Amino acid sequence: MAKIKSKKNGTKKETIIEVAAKLFHxxxxxxxxxxxxxxxxxxxxxxxxNHIQSKSEILQEICFNVANVFTVNIEEVDSSGSPAINKxxxxxxxxxxxxxxxxxxxxxxxxxxKHLPDPYLSNYRNQRRIYRRRFAMxxxxxxxxxxxxKMDAPTAVLIMLHAISGIESWQRSKKKLSAELLxxxxxxxxxxxxxxx
Amino acid sequence: MAKIKSKKNGTKKETIIEVAAKLFHxxxxxxxxxxxxxxxxxxxxxxxxNHIQSKSEILQEICFNVANVFTVNIEEVDSSGSPAINKxxxxxxxxxxxxxxxxxxxxxxxxxxKHLPDPYLSNYRNQRRIYRRRFAMxxxxxxxxxxxxKMDAPTAVLIMLHAISGIESWQRSKKKLSAELLxxxxxxxxxxxxxxx
DNA sequence: CAGATCGCCTACCGACTGTTAGTTTTATTA
DNA sequence: TAATAAAACTAACAGTCGGTAGGCGATCTG
Numbered sequence: 235m236a237k238i239k240s241k242k243n244g245t246k247k248e249t250i251i252e253v254a255a256k257l258f259h260x261x262x263x264x265x266x267x268x269x270x271x272x273x274x275x276x277x278x279x280x281x282x283x284n285h286i287q288s289k290s291e292i293l294q295e296i297c298f299n300v301a302n303v304f305t306v307n308i309e310e311v312d313s314s315g316s317p318a319i320n321k322x323x324x325x326x327x328x329x330x331x332x333x334x335x336x337x338x339x340x341x342x343x344x345x346x347x348k349h350l351p352d353p354y355l356s357n358y359r360n361q362r363r364i365y366r367r368r369f370a371m372x373x374x375x376x377x378x379x380x381x382x383x384k385m386d387a388p389t390a391v392l393i394m395l396h397a398i399s400g401i402e403s404w405q406r407s408k409k410k411l412s413a414e415l416l417x418x419x420x421x422x423x424x425x426x427x428x429x430x431x
Numbered sequence: 432m433a434k435i436k437s438k439k440n441g442t443k444k445e446t447i448i449e450v451a452a453k454l455f456h457x458x459x460x461x462x463x464x465x466x467x468x469x470x471x472x473x474x475x476x477x478x479x480x481n482h483i484q485s486k487s488e489i490l491q492e493i494c495f496n497v498a499n500v501f502t503v504n505i506e507e508v509d510s511s512g513s514p515a516i517n518k519x520x521x522x523x524x525x526x527x528x529x530x531x532x533x534x535x536x537x538x539x540x541x542x543x544x545k546h547l548p549d550p551y552l553s554n555y556r557n558q559r560r561i562y563r564r565r566f567a568m569x570x571x572x573x574x575x576x577x578x579x580x581k582m583d584a585p586t587a588v589l590i591m592l593h594a595i596s597g598i599e600s601w602q603r604s605k606k607k608l609s610a611e612l613l614x615x616x617x618x619x620x621x622x623x624x625x626x627x628x
Numbered sequence: 629c630a631g632a633t634c635g636c637c638t639a640c641c642g643a644c645t646g647t648t649a650g651t652t653t654t655a656t657t658a
Numbered sequence: 659t660a661a662t663a664a665a666a667c668t669a670a671c672a673g674t675c676g677g678t679a680g681g682c683g684a685t686c687t688g
Contacts, residue, residue, distance in 0.1 A: 386613070
């Protein structure tokens with residue numbers, strides 16, 4: 235009867251995941267039921283299973299898509315040969331842009347990954363750990379070349395990443411500040427907090 | 432049969448809330464069942480209702496306790512007459528200490544408040560909004576007296592608050608860095624990011 | 629010691645959970 | 659147009675959810 239309307243360039247599975255991302259963001263993974271999701275997709279709950287295998291598969295797709303995007307980016311940034319502080323700025327700007335343009339997915343991969351089932355859970359944790367360690371090593375490099383203040387690098391990474399996750403709140407009051415201005419403000423505060431005077 | 436062992440200085444209700452906080456932190460509010468909670472308390476699920484009225488009452492207590500602590504503190508800090516940047520530093524240090532010493536509760540009030548039932552939900556949102564606005568006004572004051580760089584004050588507040596929420600991750604790798612050192616690192620990065628040179 | 633109160637228990641309620649089975653409708657292709 | 663594949667439907671499963679009712683034993687109070 236009612237067929238899932240798939241957007242121009244997307245499979246129905248992708249449509250489902252998009253709708254799910256909105257709901258997971260709004261209510262959380264556990265508080266979103268498959269019947270909720272189905273209703274917002276415009277279909278019966280059972281019909282979803284023609285396109286996905288399980289509820290947690292949706293979460294997996296969201297989390298690992300996001301994680302992979304960041305992993306690819308840090309690879310690129312880190313092999314650029316730029317000074318450390320420029321690398322950090324590049325990472326920061328990328329995080330901010332991702333948060334602004336795909337904030338639901340980034341938000342979910344940040345806060346709901348706990349609900350991944352087990353082989354994926356440890357996988358995700360691992361990828362995350364590696365990413366942060368790599369980020370910290372860039373900061374460490376900057377410290378040793380006196381471009382960045384002496385500090386605990388992992389702490390600096392935590393501050394950066396979590397500060398950016400605050401953009402989610404900004405999303406809700408979009409009107410006040412343009413995306414570009416927001417980015418400049420964040421970079422200014424965070425980079426100047428790192429930079430050796 | 433098995434009676435709820437209440438700690439020396441605490442009612443049984445407080446014991447339940449403490450255990451619930453641990454579980455809400457670990458698995459999230461929605462994914463924590465009353466039977467889960469009861470088991471960890473050492474009692475049958477139905478027995479919990481001799482001490483609490485509902486699952487969401489537990490969440491309410493946690494969220495509003497935390498919110499009130501911060502509201503009282505900003506009141507005190509803001510009426511101190513210190514320069515703005517010192518006020519910001521005081522707020523920061525208070526946030527960090529709260530996060531370190533009561534991180535489960537702070538974490539929950541930060542991430543699970545969405546699941547509050549409705550009269551409390553808007554109440555909580557309101558209290559939060561007022562707090563942030565007040566924080567932003569302090570920063571604004573610092574900007575006008577040229578003690579703080581020109582920036583969007585609400586953005587700065589978001590950065591501060593979310594940066595601090597990252598301490599939750601730090602909790603999991605406690606060994607590496609002492610609490611005092613962590614506090615100094617965070618304050619250094621964030622305050623220097625704000626300060627006008 | 630009598631009576632009341634407290635806090636736990638078992639048993640159960642109706643609603644909802646993710647998911648499956650089997651069937652029917654729709655779209656594609658020969 | 660007839661056959662096939664894709665995707666929707668209804669119905670239901672077994673289990674869990676938050677929460678309530680009522681009884682039973684321990685403890686407190688007169």
